[in-house]
Amino acid sequence: MSSKNSETRNKILKACVHLLETSQGKEVRMTDIARHAGISRQALYLHFATRAELLIATTHYVDELLESEKRLAASRTAETGIQRLDAYIEAWGSYIPEVYGIAGALLAMKDTDEAAAKAWNERMEDMREGCEAAINALQNDKTLSPAYSPDEATDILWTMLSIRNWELLCIERGWSQKKYLENLKSLARRAFLAS
Amino acid sequence: MSSKNSETRNKILKACVHLLETSQGKEVRMTDIARHAGISRQALYLHFATRAELLIATTHYVDELLESEKRLAASRTAETGIQRLDAYIEAWGSYIPEVYGIAGALLAMKDTDEAAAKAWNERMEDMREGCEAAINALQNDKTLSPAYSPDEATDILWTMLSIRNWELLCIERGWSQKKYLENLKSLARRAFLAS
DNA sequence: CATTAACTTGACACCGTGTCAATTGACATG
DNA sequence: CATGTCAATTGACACGGTGTCAAGTTAATG
Numbered sequence: 001m002s003s004k005n006s007e008t009r010n011k012i013l014k015a016c017v018h019l020l021e022t023s024q025g026k027e028v029r030m031t032d033i034a035r036h037a038g039i040s041r042q043a044l045y046l047h048f049a050t051r052a053e054l055l056i057a058t059t060h061y062v063d064e065l066l067e068s069e070k071r072l073a074a075s076r077t078a079e080t081g082i083q084r085l086d087a088y089i090e091a092w093g094s095y096i097p098e099v100y101g102i103a104g105a106l107l108a109m110k111d112t113d114e115a116a117a118k119a120w121n122e123r124m125e126d127m128r129e130g131c132e133a134a135i136n137a138l139q140n141d142k143t144l145s146p147a148y149s150p151d152e153a154t155d156i157l158w159t160m161l162s163i164r165n166w167e168l169l170c171i172e173r174g175w176s177q178k179k180y181l182e183n184l185k186s187l188a189r190r191a192f193l194a195s
Numbered sequence: 196m197s198s199k200n201s202e203t204r205n206k207i208l209k210a211c212v213h214l215l216e217t218s219q220g221k222e223v224r225m226t227d228i229a230r231h232a233g234i235s236r237q238a239l240y241l242h243f244a245t246r247a248e249l250l251i252a253t254t255h256y257v258d259e260l261l262e263s264e265k266r267l268a269a270s271r272t273a274e275t276g277i278q279r280l281d282a283y284i285e286a287w288g289s290y291i292p293e294v295y296g297i298a299g300a301l302l303a304m305k306d307t308d309e310a311a312a313k314a315w316n317e318r319m320e321d322m323r324e325g326c327e328a329a330i331n332a333l334q335n336d337k338t339l340s341p342a343y344s345p346d347e348a349t350d351i352l353w354t355m356l357s358i359r360n361w362e363l364l365c366i367e368r369g370w371s372q373k374k375y376l377e378n379l380k381s382l383a384r385r386a387f388l389a390s
Numbered sequence: 391c392a393t394t395a396a397c398t399t400g401a402c403a404c405c406g407t408g409t410c411a412a413t414t415g416a417c418a419t420g
Numbered sequence: 421c422a423t424g425t426c427a428a429t430t431g432a433c434a435c436g437g438t439g440t441c442a443a444g445t446t447a448a449t450g
Contacts, residue, residue, distance in 0.1 A: 006427090008427080008428085027306075027307065027406090029405095029406065029407090030406075030407070030408090031406080039428075039429090040428070040429055040430075042408095042409090042428080042429075042430085042431095043427080043428055043429075045407095045408070045409080046427070046428075049408090050407080050408075051406095051407070051408090108303070108306065111222075111303065112222065124367075147381065152378065155364060155368045155370070156364075156378065156382065158363070158368075159360050159363045159364055159368075160355075162359065162360070162363060164357065164359040164360075165354050165357070165359075165360070168350075168353070168354045168357060169350060169351075169354055172319075173350045173353075173354075175350070183347065183351065186342065187351065187386055190385050190386050191382055191385050191386065195390060201396090203396080203397085222437090224436090224437065224438090225437080225438070225439090226437080234397070234398090235397065235398055235399075237397080237398075237399080237400095237439095237440090238396080238397055238398075240438095240439070240440080241396070241397075244439090245438080245439075246437095246438070246439090391450100392449100392450090393448105393449085393450080394447105394448090394449085394450100395446105395447095395448090395449105396445105396446090396447090396448105397444105397445080397446080397447105398443100398444080398445070398446095399442105399443090399444080399445095400441105400442095400443095400444105401440100401441085401442090402439105402440080402441080402442105403438105403439085403440080403441100404437105404438085404439085404440105405436105405437090405438090406435105406436095406437100407434105407435085407436095408433105408434090408435085409432100409433080409434080409435105410431105410432085410433080410434105411430105411431095411432090412429100412430090412431090413428100413429075413430080413431105414427105414428085414429070414430100415426105415427095415428090415429100416425100416426090416427090416428105417424105417425090417426090418423100418424090418425085418426105419422105419423085419424085419425105420421105420422090420423085420424105
């Protein structure tokens with residue numbers, strides 16, 4: 001459970017990311033991760049107490065790699081509410097495919113594992129704040145449709161942008177990433193802008 | 196594996212429904228179902244070869260109880276496209292909370308179990324047909340926004356109405372069923388109607 | 391009375407997670 | 421050089437859940 005970055009710890013995380021990304025759907029077992037990292041299964045437990053902990057660490061790991069914070073925060077600099085809404089959808093929507101594998105694993109554990117649920121909920125809470133900020137920006141511009149309170153609008157935007165929705169459109173229905181982004185931006189405008 | 200309705204088969208299905216409905220989130224084990232049905236665990240396997248098969252049978256069972264077909268088909272009688280859209284959202288949206296428990300169980304098995312995935316996909320396909328019919332009705336009325344092809348609009352409506360979205364709004368965000376239905380109807384209008 | 395079908399009990403195999411103990415090998419420090 | 425320590429290894433094992441198998445019980449039916 002070394003808290004620092006050790007050589008093997010990184011090997012493990014790297015292997016975990018790779019497996020989650022490639023083996024879409026199929027289970028990713030501790031054994032698989034170990035083999036792929038070139039170490040023994042037991043050595044995993046020297047670094048991560050449980051599978052859940054490993055998965056959570058993996059999300060942090062990729063977030064660092066992707067500089068997620070930075071990219072998501074960028075939308076905050078947009079001038080108008082509409083631009084901000086667009087920028088947030090663009091940023092978050094581009095983030096999804098890069099974390100989809102890991103998110104899926106975490107999501108699957110959510111129901112059975114306390115720690116995984118917590119990690120996931122924190123993430124969703126962060127995302128919701130981004131939505132809230134975008135909606136508030138609309139509100140300040142007086143461009144938010146009077147049909148919605150900011151809270152309601154936030155809930156809806158947050159739901160629209162869920163990873164599961166991305167999954168339905170881009171995986172199940174085969175939409176391209178470009179089509180997804182364009183459609184979601186346009187949908188959000190239709191939904192939230194005062195006409 | 197008796198294909199007919201036997202006494203105990205129904206007891207099992209009833210127990211299964213009850214457990215899935217009440218024990219939200221917690222696992223529902225074969226043992227639990229057996230105990231709750233008042234029979235031995237092994238007797239379950241006399242009626243259903245696998246857990247997946249039992250769950251699938253359970254969905255059919257509740258569908259029969261709820262007369263889902265009938266209720267969902269009702270929207271087809273609406274006159275205008277808009278009414279039809281509303282009616283479908285009303286029907287499907289009211290159906291969700293009643294099958295939420297079972298759906299969750301099936302959804303969770305989707306990734307690991309072939310049969311469960313198939314059962315789920317069939318269901319989603321049916322639902323998509325309902326969406327398609329509503330969108331086509333709009334199209335025929337020339338009230339579908341030119342921004343969308345019927346296919347795109349169908350995909351989006353289908354996504355909007357996903358059980359996971361209902362879950363996010365009604366479970367996670369605590370929306371009432373009434374609020375959910377109203378908001379989804381209004382959202383769909385904003386999204387799909389030509390302005 | 392004998393047969394048959396539905397159930398029961400109890401044991402067991404398989405898998406995946408997590409634990410434990412004993413061992414090895416590298417490397418640092420006195 | 422001896423010692424200790426740290427990371428990793430091997431191998432065994434417990435636990436929980438699904439699914440299988442075999443033998444025995446019970447009740448209905450001819």
